[in-house]
Amino acid sequence: MYHIDMQKVKDIVSGILSGHTIENVAFVGCGASKSELYPGKYFLANASRKLRVAHYTASEFNTDTPDWLGETTVVITASLSGSTPETVQANSVAKAAGATVVAVTHIDGSELTKEADYSVIHGFEANYAAKLEKMGYVMALALEILQQTEGYDRYESMLAAFDKIFELAEKSAQSARKDARKFAARYADAPVIYVMSSGASTEVAYSTSICLLLEMQWINSGSFHSGEFFHGPFEIVEKDVPFILLMNEGKTRSVDARALTFLQRFDALTTVVDAKDYGLSGIAGDVATYFNPLMHTAVFRVYAEELSYIRQHPLTKRRYMWKLEY
């Protein structure tokens, strides 16, 4: 229930390597899926000593296609529905250049799987952990590509963390309801909400802002890296200006902590979702840094749910999506 199929991931990567050398890995998606590709990209770009790693919103990949796209490139695309037009088109762009495509989607047989060389079908509805499978599979693909091409000295640590992270994230989300209700009550009428994080969770802050707040709650929002906060955004801080900080356990914790100190000093309305509070380092040790996004995503989903309840604005409510052509 709480595991991704690591053997499937291993087989995909060994299958690719039986016919191709891998020199480039491109992660391509849109919106929430783009942000869910980021932890895999972040890990691989940081840990690999040889691979070239890139991350695109699909429309950019399609229109300003990189000069190096070709047979030594693996393109990992992701779309929950498997029907996002730009991402489906990215598969075609990749295939036309001779690249290998791995599609990660919730819907077996969807458009995204049609031109893909390999498909990974992930869960979503079952529980909070299932909502992490897309992100988890992309991280696992990145890990296996690294291990099977150049090797990775913390490979076993990564596998051990994968074994436990989904159950811990589910448990953490389940335990967050009370704090989430407090958050919702305090932020229900916020005219704008800023979201920050750092490291592998940088794009969890981004998707929290553009998807959960702008798209699903129609609340004004912006997001930025906690380290960038001091180079512009912090001038917007005054008493009661609303901020959410997704605080990391691991390498960039000091960056988040510095931003938190500033928010508290000037009495901003501050909510912290701290991966440390949920015991991340206990299960992920020296690779905890890379697993923050799974914890933040699971726990903040509960916060978003509670915000939607108190505002009587369902997370599925839309003005435009599903309603018209654009």
Add this chain to the structure above:
Amino acid sequence: MYHIDMQKVKDIVSGILSGHTIENVAFVGCGASKSELYPGKYFLANASRKLRVAHYTASEFNTDTPDWLGETTVVITASLSGSTPETVQANSVAKAAGATVVAVTHIDGSELTKEADYSVIHGFEANYAAKLEKMGYVMALALEILQQTEGYDRYESMLAAFDKIFELAEKSAQSARKDARKFAARYADAPVIYVMSSGASTEVAYSTSICLLLEMQWINSGSFHSGEFFHGPFEIVEKDVPFILLMNEGKTRSVDARALTFLQRFDALTTVVDAKDYGLSGIAGDVATYFNPLMHTAVFRVYAEELSYIRQHPLTKRRYMWKLEY
């Protein structure tokens, strides 16, 4: 007056290559400087077939330093004052790992130049074109690294564009005053302003949001890629919601155009700064895509000035920066 010193850039790169192989190029800065590194990063990541290219806010580079940082890495750091503590520290992190550091700053002899192997001193005050020198030198460094390592088939086109872009950008900025005043009058009381762009200008939208609006005008703001607009942010659009679109000439123009069509359809309060209106393709031809950031930065500076005048809120006004320790 309107040129950067290309010979100096060539000499720096040939100097590096006389002692080192270049396999990795990392662009490291904070805030506006981080965004001004992006066009060079964007060009090199797209056009190089061999180099590994990365872009960091300095605090992340310092705390979660990539595993591959070493003797085959060139780190390009940038800071206007040359005193940004995180960026100065990034020089130390890079040097400790054996990397070569090129510092790009306005202040000769500043902290940023102390540990650097090479320094580039750029203009700023003289005019709008001078404010582009930091970005231009970083792009020129990227171009020379590419040309001197693996060669680049549009090298001459790039040099020709560099020859003319600064004068065109200055002229464009000078001609934008009237439109900028109209913009300022319409946006003076905006409760929030969203900023979008794509391609090489993606981080011009970002710095417009976090520096010009949040930092220098204390106006609520968020920014995102024009292609990401349809995957979340567009649900915030209603009549009169304020948007700025920095429209690109070149590869990603269709992505920007699609966002514009949507904004107009739903009567958002929309301002477009279009590089095409200022004749970018006339001087940059098939490499126009890469020069959009210089045009957008120059022209929008005038818009920001006019906004500051009508709001009687100088661009230099701060709550925290220069006033306290943080």
